[in-house]
Amino acid sequence: MSLATVTKGARHCRHCGREVGETLHTRSSYRVDYYAMHTGDVEPITILRPDDPEPLTVWRLLHVTEVLTCVDCYRLPHVQREREALFRPEAVTPDEAAQSGGTS
Ligand SMILES: [Zn+2]
Numbered sequence: 001m002s003l004a005t006v007t008k009g010a011r012h013c014r015h016c017g018r019e020v021g022e023t024l025h026t027r028s029s030y031r032v033d034y035y036a037m038h039t040g041d042v043e044p045i046t047i048l049r050p051d052d053p054e055p056l057t058v059w060r061l062l063h064v065t066e067v068l069t070c071v072d073c074y075r076l077p078h079v080q081r082e083r084e085a086l087f088r089p090e091a092v093t094p095d096e097a098a099q100s101g102g103t104s
Pocket residue numbers: 013014015016017018069070071072073074
């Protein structure tokens with residue numbers, strides 16, 4: 001076990017909590033132990049452009065979050081959904097869907 005203890009800050013799977021290791025490379029292949037995703041809190045901002053009458057709404061990243069998923073959890077459907085929700089929060093926010101149905 002001593003070979004694996006040379007770690008600079010242990011990293012853990014967000015979903016099951018187990019410690020994950022770096023990708024191991026051999027001469028002919030490699031073994032991935034986890035997947036990392038960068039996401040975070042976003043807020044919509046509206047940009048007005050002089051040459052376009054339609055305002056443009058974009059998502060600004062407020063806080064960066066790194067989500068680590070071990071290879072075991074990565075296969076699970078509910079983990080896939082959670083990652084998708086974290087990656088694209090604007091696509092699954094119920095409030096957002098309710099607001100878009102308004103009339104003017
Ligand atoms: Zn896991």
